[in-house]
Amino acid sequence: MELNKLEMDLLKSITDLETVPSGALNIRLNGKAVMRQSSPNISVGPNDEGTGLKVEIKPGAVNETVHVPVVLTQPGLLDKVYNTFIVGEGADATIIAGCGIHNDSHAISRHDGIHEIIVKRGAKLKYTEKHYGEGSEQGKRILNPSTVITIESGAIAELEMVQIRGVNDTMRSTVAHIHEKGSLKIIERLLTQEEQRAESDIMIYLDGNGSNAQVISRAVAQGHSYQLFRAALIGKAPSVGHVECDAILMDSARIRSIPELQAEDADAVLTHEAAIGKIAGEQLIKLMSLGLTEQEAVNTILEGFLR
Amino acid sequence: MLELRNIFLQVDGESGEKVEILKNLNIDFQKGKVYAVTGPNGGGKTSIAKVIMGIYRQSQGQIYLEGEDISDLSVTERAQKGIGYAFQQPPRFKGITIQDVMSIASPGADLVRIRSFLRDVGLCPEDYLDRDLGTGLSGGEIKRIEMAQLLLRDPLISIFDEPEAGVDLWTIQKLLGLIVSRYKHNPNKTAVVITHNEKIIPICDEILVVDGGTIAAQGPPEKIWHLIKDDIECKVRNQCQGEVTYGVK
Ligand SMILES: Nc1ncnc2c1ncn2[C@@H]1O[C@H](COP(=O)(O)OP(=O)(O)O)[C@@H](O)[C@H]1O
Ligand SMILES: [Mg+2]
Numbered sequence: 001m002e003l004n005k006l007e008m009d010l011l012k013s014i015t016d017l018e019t020v021p022s023g024a025l026n027i028r029l030n031g032k033a034v035m036r037q038s039s040p041n042i043s044v045g046p047n048d049e050g051t052g053l054k055v056e057i058k059p060g061a062v063n064e065t066v067h068v069p070v071v072l073t074q075p076g077l078l079d080k081v082y083n084t085f086i087v088g089e090g091a092d093a094t095i096i097a098g099c100g101i102h103n104d105s106h107a108i109s110r111h112d113g114i115h116e117i118i119v120k121r122g123a124k125l126k127y128t129e130k131h132y133g134e135g136s137e138q139g140k141r142i143l144n145p146s147t148v149i150t151i152e153s154g155a156i157a158e159l160e161m162v163q164i165r166g167v168n169d170t171m172r173s174t175v176a177h178i179h180e181k182g183s184l185k186i187i188e189r190l191l192t193q194e195e196q197r198a199e200s201d202i203m204i205y206l207d208g209n210g211s212n213a214q215v216i217s218r219a220v221a222q223g224h225s226y227q228l229f230r231a232a233l234i235g236k237a238p239s240v241g242h243v244e245c246d247a248i249l250m251d252s253a254r255i256r257s258i259p260e261l262q263a264e265d266a267d268a269v270l271t272h273e274a275a276i277g278k279i280a281g282e283q284l285i286k287l288m289s290l291g292l293t294e295q296e297a298v299n300t301i302l303e304g305f306l307r
Numbered sequence: 308m309l310e311l312r313n314i315f316l317q318v319d320g321e322s323g324e325k326v327e328i329l330k331n332l333n334i335d336f337q338k339g340k341v342y343a344v345t346g347p348n349g350g351g352k353t354s355i356a357k358v359i360m361g362i363y364r365q366s367q368g369q370i371y372l373e374g375e376d377i378s379d380l381s382v383t384e385r386a387q388k389g390i391g392y393a394f395q396q397p398p399r400f401k402g403i404t405i406q407d408v409m410s411i412a413s414p415g416a417d418l419v420r421i422r423s424f425l426r427d428v429g430l431c432p433e434d435y436l437d438r439d440l441g442t443g444l445s446g447g448e449i450k451r452i453e454m455a456q457l458l459l460r461d462p463l464i465s466i467f468d469e470p471e472a473g474v475d476l477w478t479i480q481k482l483l484g485l486i487v488s489r490y491k492h493n494p495n496k497t498a499v500v501i502t503h504n505e506k507i508i509p510i511c512d513e514i515l516v517v518d519g520g521t522i523a524a525q526g527p528p529e530k531i532w533h534l535i536k537d538d539i540e541c542k543v544r545n546q547c548q549g550e551v552t553y554g555v556k
Contacts, residue, residue: 285362286397291387
């Protein structure tokens with residue numbers, strides 16, 4: 001099956017792909033897998049229940065990439081999918097997920113992606129998920145991703161979540177369990193505008209000795225939008241965890257940021273920093289003194305902040 | 308080149324009262340000259356620079372750039388017309404690299420040029436181009452980058468606000484010397500260096516002493532430097548007894 005121009009454009013906005021890639025892949029269009037292929041080291045197939053995908057990366061396989069984008073163009077669709085990703089022992093893989101919604105109607109388009117990710121002993125994973133929404137009418141574009149990730153001993157994972165404009169409503173939940181000497185870094189970049197709402201709830205259990213977690217959140221709220229950010233670190237063993245949440249507030253938007261630290265071991269070192277504020281006047285003036293207009297200065301600052 | 312005529316600047320004081328920071332200032336910055344602006348802390352040097360750049364709006368008076376009244380222009384418009392200011396305390400930016408800001412300072416400048424200006428202020432381009440203008444840089448590094456931007460920009464009038472602050476002692480002289488040598492014999496441009504450096508002030512073309520929001524003394528170094536330097540030193544150190552006249556009254 002071929003993707004049409006609209007579908008290809010959406011795919012490009014979430015994956016930066018110009019053409020359908022040749023490696024392991026699953027493209028889900030309007031609730032159905034329309035393209036699916038495995039590669040020698042990555043198997044891509046249906047899960048046992050038939051409710052979604054199962055992606056397995058062979059132990060020891062390195063430099064592997066799999067694309068699993070979701071595209072919604074049919075208005076009024078409520079799409080729900082359960083995906084499991086297993087990164088085999090010692091493997092080194094990149095998973096590129098993401099969801100693009102085009103909705104020109106008045107009906108709601110919604111995608112709920114429920115992911116389970118297991119990063120086996122000593123494996124390395126980079127997971128990126130980009131959300132993108134567009135459409136000319138009032139029809140809402142809703143995305144509710146939910147991820148449970150287990151990082152086994154000595155494994156490393158980096159999750160990057162990006163949502164810049166376009167999505168009306170999103171409620172993201174991320175739960176992580178990190179075993180001995182495992183390491184997790186979560187980076188979130190979020191820009192909401194108009195009446196959009198975005199919630200992100202992150203819970204990280206530092207279960208193992210020497211486990212390590214870092215959460216970096218950069219958020220911009222414009223218009224009358226609302227964001228809620230909750231990040232909890234639960235230190236159950238000697239471990240290190242840090243949450244850093246930086247937000248720029250504009251217009252009449254609101255942001256609520258709730259970092260939570262819970263230590264159950266005297267050697268759990270948990271810290272957080274959170275700051276919410278408008279763009280510093282000094283920064284604007286400085287860029288304007290280099291010849292930028294006020295609007296150009298704002299854009300430059302936001303672009304850098306969300307980079 | 309740039310003329311300040313009867314400039315007054317008022318700001319809101321802590322308890323809501325008006326505080327006059329600049330009082331009836333008249334300055335005529337000419338082409339082809341390098342000016343040293345000095346005087347005690349709190350004298351009004353930075354305020355003059357900010358009024359010229361349009362960051363502070365004068366409460367009375369006019370500003371002319373090459374004869375054109377720019378008193379009501381925005382910061383952006385003044386920048387585009389050829390006014391440049393290197394901040395005393397430059398702000399930091401997350402996610403904006405040194406290469407980015409140099410490109411904003413001089414759109415279209417190629418990498419070779421950007422690199423050479425970084426080298427001029429003592430920064431190795433290989434180490435710095437991709438670095439973030441965020442919290443990872445020292446105060447001295449931020450000041451050098453600020454200076455490199457303005458040198459690269461090379462507007463009609465360049466105002467450097469205490470470029471030596473935070474920079475290690477060994478390189479201060481070199482940095483200040485760079486500004487003076489670049490602009491001393493440039494017939495079409497004007498440079499203004501706000502500084503306390505005793506080696507640099509005497510090699511500028513003209514000295515302006517700013518104290519109490521007015522020009523307390525002005526003249527070429529050979530005429531006034533020997534008269535004013537002791538007074539400036541005691542003022543800067545806060546050790547003066549009685550009224551200070553900078554040898555002019
Ligand atoms: N925005 C402001 N609000 C209140 N007072 C100010 C403001 N800017 C400057 N001042 C005051 O004006 C005086 C001159 O300041 P400034 O121009 O920074 O002096 P200088 O650069 O010579 O050290 C100081 O007393 C300073 O506290
Ligand atoms: Mg000053």
